[in-house]
Amino acid sequence: MKTPPVVSPREWEAARRQLLVEERQLTHARDALAAKRRRMPWLAVEKEYEFDGPQGKVGLLDLFEGRRQLIVYRAFFEPGVTGWPDHACVGCSMVGDHVGHLAHLNARDTTLVFASRAPQADIQRVKARMGWTMPWYTITDEFDTDFDVNEWHGTNAFIRDGDKVFRTYFINARGDEALGSTWSYLDMTALGRQETWEDSPQGYPQTPPYAWWHWHDEYDGGAGPAPK
Template sequence: MKTPPIVSAQEWENARRQLLVKEKELTRARDALAAERRRMPWLAVEKTYTFDGPAGQMSLLDLFEGRRQLIVYRAFFEPGVHGWPDHACPGCSLVADQVAHVAHLHARDTTLVFASRAPQADIERMRARMGWTGIPWVTITDEFDLDFGVDQWHGTNAFIRDGSKVFRTYFVNNRGDEAMGGTWSYLDITALGRQEDWEDSPEGYPQTPPYEWWNWHDEYSDAPATAAWKAKIAGARTE
């Protein structure tokens, strides 16, 4: 193994700062790309889809759980998949393992759902074994996977609703799914984004100041940030 050179602390800091310039460029480019996603056209979902959930049949609209946005990850757990019936496929399982607490997405009016073709009894057994009980996981019963590009491979679809009307807003698969799992990565593929006031979004999009909506995952409410946290953020901005 040919390792990099061993240098002094100052030389190391200089090298880090040189790389930081490129990293900042990448961050700004990623933000600009997310801004373009928020301007993607919407595709109306005209077809009716049915899923099996823990409490019975559900429509695509039901998967929103009353929230405005929906993210659906197609996970391969079904007969014929490597690992069946004990595990989902290794790649999809790695994705599930790294999903952040969904309460943070809920605070941005966004629901995350996993979908597979396995029966609910098998899904519930696997979720309990793997500790994935916080992620809603439904059974595909029709052509949803075929219609949305995830019949042969994994992928993540983003949707938004206007009342009872549902629209497809974005899709990512292959290596694009590598970034999924974190709250920010999920929000950055949605039509509304992180909904923070520093973002370049179309006029009228919902936005709040950054940090102020963040909270512990078990203390979100209609007033998500505590008064003490808001005061701390306000003080930091003043400084």
């Protein structure tokens, strides 16, 4: 292996600062892209969809768990997929391993769920084996086909206005590689991180940055006791 040169601390710092210029440009470009996502038109979801959950049959609206936004990752765990019945596909399992604590997403009025075609008994078994805690539902109809995740994994974002549900964005293929953190999930939603520094349409909910952060067991609203 031909390695890069070994240099002095001063030369190393100079090289790092040179790359830092491009890294900052990339960060600004990523912020600008997220701002465009927040201005994407919404697509009304007119069909009724049904899923199997731990407590029985539920609809798409139920997956929101009363929150305003919903993110659905289509994981491949079903007969015919490599790993069945002991594991979901290795790529989808890596995505599952990277999901951060959901209390932070919930604090931004956003719910993340996984969805597959495996029966609930198998889903609960593999969740226990892998130590995953995200809500995970069984697809029972054309949801995967209608939302472009019948042949490949992908992540759909939705928002609701009362009982009306709208599709707001979709990420798949290598785009899923960047997801997993609270920030990356919020950046794909219609409302974003909901912080005052963001370039969002007028009237969007926003709070000062950092002000809403808390320990995951001390959020108000069901994730833990109210912050003090």
